[in-house]
Structures are given as C-alpha cells and as structure tokens.
Amino acid sequence: MITIKEIARQLDMSTTTVSNVIHGKTKEVSPETIERVQRFLDQVEYVPNMTARNLAQNKSKIIGAVLKTTEDRYSHILMDPFVSEMLGGIETAVREAGYFLMLYISDDIAEIIERITTWNADGLLLFWMMDDDAARVHKKYRKPVVSIDTYMSRETAEQFDQDLLVNIGLEDEQGAYDATSYLIGKGHRKIAFLSDKKDGVDQMRFRGYRRALSDAGIEYSDRYYFLMRSTRDEIDESLDRLAEKARKVTAVVCTSDMFAAMFLNACIRHGLRVPEDISFVGFDDITNISSRLCRPRLTTVHQDIGGKGMLAANTLIGMIQGRNPSGSEIIMNTRLVERESVADRRQ
Amino acid sequence: MITIKEIARQLDMSTTTVSNVIHGKTKEVSPETIERVQRFLDQVEYVPNMTARNLAQNKSKIIGAVLKTTEDRYSHILMDPFVSEMLGGIETAVREAGYFLMLYISDDIAEIIERITTWNADGLLLFWMMDDDAARVHKKYRKPVVSIDTYMSRETAEQFDQDLLVNIGLEDEQGAYDATSYLIGKGHRKIAFLSDKKDGVDQMRFRGYRRALSDAGIEYSDRYYFLMRSTRDEIDESLDRLAEKARKVTAVVCTSDMFAAMFLNACIRHGLRVPEDISFVGFDDITNISSRLCRPRLTTVHQDIGGKGMLAANTLIGMIQGRNPSGSEIIMNTRLVERESVADRRQ
DNA sequence: TTGAAAGCGCTAACAA
DNA sequence: TTGTTAGCGCTTTCAA
Numbered sequence A, B: 001m002i003t004i005k006e007i008a009r010q011l012d013m014s015t016t017t018v019s020n021v022i023h024g025k026t027k028e029v030s031p032e033t034i035e036r037v038q039r040f041l042d043q044v045e046y047v048p049n050m051t052a053r054n055l056a057q058n059k060s061k062i063i064g065a066v067l068k069t070t071e072d073r074y075s076h077i078l079m080d081p082f083v084s085e086m087l088g089g090i091e092t093a094v095r096e097a098g099y100f101l102m103l104y105i106s107d108d109i110a111e112i113i114e115r116i117t118t119w120n121a122d123g124l125l126l127f128w129m130m131d132d133d134a135a136r137v138h139k140k141y142r143k144p145v146v147s148i149d150t151y152m153s154r155e156t157a158e159q160f161d162q163d164l165l166v167n168i169g170l171e172d173e174q175g176a177y178d179a180t181s182y183l184i185g186k187g188h189r190k191i192a193f194l195s196d197k198k199d200g201v202d203q204m205r206f207r208g209y210r211r212a213l214s215d216a217g218i219e220y221s222d223r224y225y226f227l228m229r230s231t232r233d234e235i236d237e238s239l240d241r242l243a244e245k246a247r248k249v250t251a252v253v254c255t256s257d258m259f260a261a262m263f264l265n266a267c268i269r270h271g272l273r274v275p276e277d278i279s280f281v282g283f284d285d286i287t288n289i290s291s292r293l294c295r296p297r298l299t300t301v302h303q304d305i306g307g308k309g310m311l312a313a314n315t316l317i318g319m320i321q322g323r324n325p326s327g328s329e330i331i332m333n334t335r336l337v338e339r340e341s342v343a344d345r346r347q
Numbered sequence C: 001t002t003g004a005a006a007g008c009g010c011t012a013a014c015a016a
Numbered sequence D: 001t002t003g004t005t006a007g008c009g010c011t012t013t014c015a016a
Helices: A004-011 A015-022 A031-044 A050-057 A080-097 A110-119 A131-140 A153-161 A171-187 A200-215 A235-248 A257-269 A288-291 A305-320 B004-011 B014-024 B031-044 B051-056 B081-096 B109-119 B131-140 B154-159 B172-185 B200-215 B236-246 B257-269 B288-291 B305-320
Strands: A063-066 A100-106 A123-125 A145-149 A165-170 A189-197 A226-229 A250-252 A278-283 A300-304 A331-332 A335-337 B060-066 B100-106 B123-127 B145-148 B164-172 B192-193 B226-229 B251-254 B279-284 B301-302 B327-332 B335-337
Touching: A004 A015, A004 A031, A004 A153, A015 A031, A050 B109, A063 A080, A063 A305, A080 A305, A080 B081, A080 B172, A100 B081, A100 B100, A110 A131, A110 B051, A123 A131, A123 A305, A131 A153, A131 B131, A145 A305, A153 B154, A165 A171, A165 A300, A165 A305, A171 A200, A171 A250, A171 A300, A171 A335, A171 B288, A189 A200, A189 A235, A189 A257, A200 B145, A226 A235, A226 B164, A235 A257, A250 A257, A250 B200, A257 A278, A257 B257, A257 B288, A278 A288, A278 B288, A288 B257, A288 B301, A300 B335, B004 B014, B004 B031, B004 B251, B014 B031, B051 B100, B060 B081, B060 B109, B060 B305, B081 B123, B081 B257, B081 B305, B100 B109, B109 B131, B123 B131, B123 B305, B131 B145, B131 B154, B131 B288, B145 B305, B164 B172, B164 B305, B172 B192, B172 B251, B172 B279, B172 B301, B172 B335, B192 B200, B192 B236, B226 B236, B226 B279, B236 B257, B251 B257, B257 B279, B257 B288, B305 B327
Parallel strands: A063 A100, A063 A123, A123 A145, A145 A165, A165 A331, A189 A226, A189 A250, A250 A278, A278 A300, B060 B100, B060 B123, B123 B145, B145 B164, B164 B327, B192 B226, B192 B251, B251 B279, B279 B301
Antiparallel strands: A300 A335, B301 B335
16 A cells, blocks of 8 residues: 655655645645646555544544443344334445444443444444443544433433434424324224333333323223343243233334334234234334235334434534534424234224 | 643653553553553543644554445335344444444445545445446555455356455355245245345355255246336335236245335235235344244254354454454355245145 | 664655 | 755664
C-alpha cells in the first residue's frame, strides 16, 4: 500500500500538498498541482490508511452497535429477526455516510465498555439498555449516543450531557392499546398477553394492554399474563404449556411476531383452530414472518424497523458531525395491520 | 483516556517498561517494577489505544466479513436467517479470540476492497463469492482468507498463495441427493426443485437432485425446475405463480427452509394439502423456521450453520496467527432430519 | 534491568 | 502556493 509520503516523493512535492488535495482543501493549491496529484492518486489507486488517519485526528469513523445480552439467551442475538432488520437499516445508513459499523455484543457490560474505548468509537447505538448499564457506559464514554427502544429513568438520562444523548422509541403503549382495543371491538373479552420479559418495551406494551382492558371495563387477571420462557432449552416446552392455558381465552396479544407465530403453531398443534377458537395479534410486522411464514397471516402492530434503524444511525452521525439533535427523543408511530389471524366474535 | 506515556511519567519510568509489563514481556523486569506497574494499570483502568497499537504494529485485529450483494436483493442481507445464524457463530468465535468483526457489505466489489484495505483487515471471511470477485479481492489483498460455501474454479483458486486460502463448504450435492432419494423412497416420482439462483451452492444442490433422479431411473424435465424470483417486488407473485405449477408435482426439494416454508404456505393457500397433496423438503434446518414457524414441521437437510461459522472464523484466526491450515478445504456433513412435511406415497 | 529514540502513516499549525 | 515539522499513542531496537 502506497503512502502519502511516497507519493509526495515521487511527485517531488510535500506531503501537505498531497494531503490537501486528498481532502479537497484546494483553495490554496494551483490547478496544475491538483490535476497532477489527482491523476497520480487515481493511477496508483491510493487508499488512505484509516489507522494512521484516525490516530492523527483522534477519531475512528466507527459507530458502535451495543447489544448487551443475557447469558441464557435462546440463541445468538443476531438471529433475532427484529435485531436483523434493525441492523440492516443501521448498516445501510452507516455505510452510506462513510462510517463503519462495529458490533459490541456481550453479556458483560465491562467488556463492552472496554471494547468501545479501546477503539475510540465516534458514537454509540444502544439497544434497549437497562438503567444501570447505561449509567456505566456514560461514566466512561462522553461522546454522542443514540439509544433505541430504551426506557431510561429520568435520573439516569439527566446524568448524560445535554445533546449527547437522544432516544429513538416507539409508541409501545399506544400500539398495544390499539391492538387490544381492536380485539375488544371484535367482541373478544378474554384476552391474554404474551411476552418473555417484563421490563422495558414489554412493560410498556403490557400497560397499553391493561389500559385498553380497563377502558372497556374488562377486568384483568394475572392468569392472562402468558409469560413464556425463551431460552433454547425451555422454549418449546413453555409454548406447549401455554397452549394448554390458551383454551381459557379467545385471543392473545403478543409482543413479537416471532413469538406470535410460534405460539399460534403450538396452539394449533394442541387442537385449537386459528382464528375460530383463538385469535392472535403480533407486534413489529416482520413481513417475512407475519405475512409469509405465518398461516393464517398475522394481524399485527406495524412499525418501520429498518426506518427506525436508519433514523437512529443518521441522528447519531449528525451529532458526531456537530449538528445538534432536534430533540432528546423521537417517538415513532405504529399502525395496526389487519390480516387473517383475528376472528370477529360479535353475533 | 490515560496513555502509556503519562503512566510512565507518573511512575517515573520509561514507556518501554510500562509497555513491557502490559505485554507480559517480563523476563527482564524486576518483580517490584512489575507489581508497581500492574497495580497502577488496574487502578487507572488502563485501556490500550487500538489505533496507535495497530499503527505501530501494522495490523488491525479486524476480521472482515465480506458479503457481496446483488442490487435487487429482496431485503437487506442481514435479514436472511442463514446469514444471521452464520454471523452469530462467527461473531462469537471472533470475539472470544480477541478480534473484532467488521462487515463489508456492498453490491460493489471495488467499494468492498477499498474498505478492506483502508482498515488493513487482518483476515477475510468471504461468503459464496463468485470467481471474478474473488480474483479481484486477491489481486489487492494478500492476507489470510477463508471462503465459505464458495465454489471457486481451479484457476482462480490457484492464483491464491498456498495456505493463504481455505474454503469451508458443505456436501451440497450429497445433501440434495439424499433429500431427493428420500422422496423417491417414499414413492414420489414427480419431484420439483426450487431455488432462486442457479449458481454456486444452488447449482451443486441441483446436481445432487438430478443425480438422485437419474439413479432412480426417473426422467428430469425442465418443467420441474421451479425458479423463484426473490426480490421484494416479485416474491409473492412468484410464489403464487409457482403454486399453480405445483399441482403437476407431488413433492419439491427446496434450497432453503425459508423458501420451503414460504412456498408451502403459498401452496396451501392455493388449495393444496401438505403433505397429502404435495410434500416438501427444505435445506439448512434453521430451527426456528423448520420446526417452530413452519406447519407442518419441515423435513429438511440439516447442517450446522453456527458451527460452520465458528470453524471458519477459528480457521482464519489460526492462519493469521501463523498456524498453517490443515488443508485447503473442509467439507461439512449434512443429515436429513425427518419431520412432518413429507407423505409416504407407497401403497 | 531500564531507558532513549525512531518510526508506523497521516494531519495541521506554522513558516517560507 | 508550497514546504517543514511536530505530534497522535504505541512498539521495538538498541544502547546504557
């Protein structure tokens, strides 16, 4: 790989001049010189050495995607279709902006922080992070951060320097409210709620579900909380166990399309008909699942996952480049899309 | 972030000494000094600056995962569940070995090469790459490369320096042969082959399918090649169109679980019963799809995707660290797993 | 056993 | 308009 120094030597000029035309700082360079350098650059197909450039400029061009996992995840987090779609959007945006994506995945926040700092990442994308982890990151890392689907406490959020943190979220509560109300409108009264966690996003969706129930004067019972176990060893058994409980209910709102489609299958295997005996509403609208892998097609709460990823990345890059974020939070919409997994129970 | 220089100053010693104990080159350092430095290092939670270290050592600790896409892909390549699972395995292995994963995704091989060289990646993982692209990479990049599921021509492969290239593959031909033979054994005679491409892996699988047919004395007709269009705009329409042709056939072997499950649904929507009217065999055995999202559960050709990814990464890292690869090719096994999507047609 | 100093490739302040 | 040079943080050779 040819260096600037070598180019300068061959062209018999200084490295400064070469460097200047590389960076388009050509106000003070004569046209002929520009031309000469440019031609040579093209000819030798010069590619800058990122490492050297970064060291000199104390930056890295790296955007870190931080995924803190739990030890007992049912499979690698990259296999979660929601994560895949989000990362797809992020990767596209990051690449198009001339940055590079580095994944920081671990169940150990200290390890993640070490990897972030050792690379001097220019900015961070934090996925649904818990308060204490966010605080630990912030303690060591004072650069732009965009959190995604994160419900941070006011106290933690306030620790962050103003306009160094923005959160991109979803109207989770409202989305679940709409889904549940939709079911109620179709005549359902015994409606279960399925999730595999009880915090963050799931908690907010649960709230929306509860509110819809309560607004319709329907009493909630803990028996309607279908908490599934999603680790590799337990998922199938858990789905089967819940499928038995499903007979007590006419509908279930699920916190993901993936779980909805899996649970739907488990129910059918247990002799229930969908949607005649039991209706399903999913969440996220992962098209491949909700409309191509699930049968019947899944009625679900749509969100623009890829768009959210791109927005998060672009917002972060804007902050890195010194543009002030337009606010500390962006909440994206949901929209219920009706397909075939809900029965009308009104006579 | 504290630097070695600053540490040396505070401890009143040279940077060399500090650097030496950081790297465990302690043969020539007194125990007291080691102790003193170590304690200080822990206390200030020193994290090395990768950029500086890499510049000094002319390396990067970066493993590049190269995914050359085609412009008209139906969605971001990270959303392909096969890719997700593979990258999951790779990410784990790379991280555990103390390396960092960087994704080089683009439909433009020149752009990919530029990104690789600008970062001075220590090694490359090439996914199902075409001959000419592989050749172009090799022309600019002379470091360890592990290709995955790549059928490189002898000429191209020979251009690579010995023990700088190893391929990790699958017995694609045999896997498809087994799947097809299994169907034949169950009394099927009119068997279609479904894929969305005709090169590389798909080509080999097609060969296995053909060979099984021919070994059983069954004549092949081009009408049995179900070539689907998988771009976002065309996939559903294509699936529907093929579902009509499906009536002419009693079984179909598919080159992925994803397509199998989608096509299976399309067929059912078109009034066919599975497996009574039409049987399916998938490929890859993505558990979430084959056994949790697909109904009936999918009989499929199993391969250990995550294991393949880890093997590829570990092989590459071995090469980077100077260990000679044990061979230029590793072919992994397949195994047919019987589930519920194939009917027995023998009386 | 420890330290001085050059050098990795590039940028940028400053001088000419 | 162009060039000199210091310096980014770290490694490593060589000398002390």
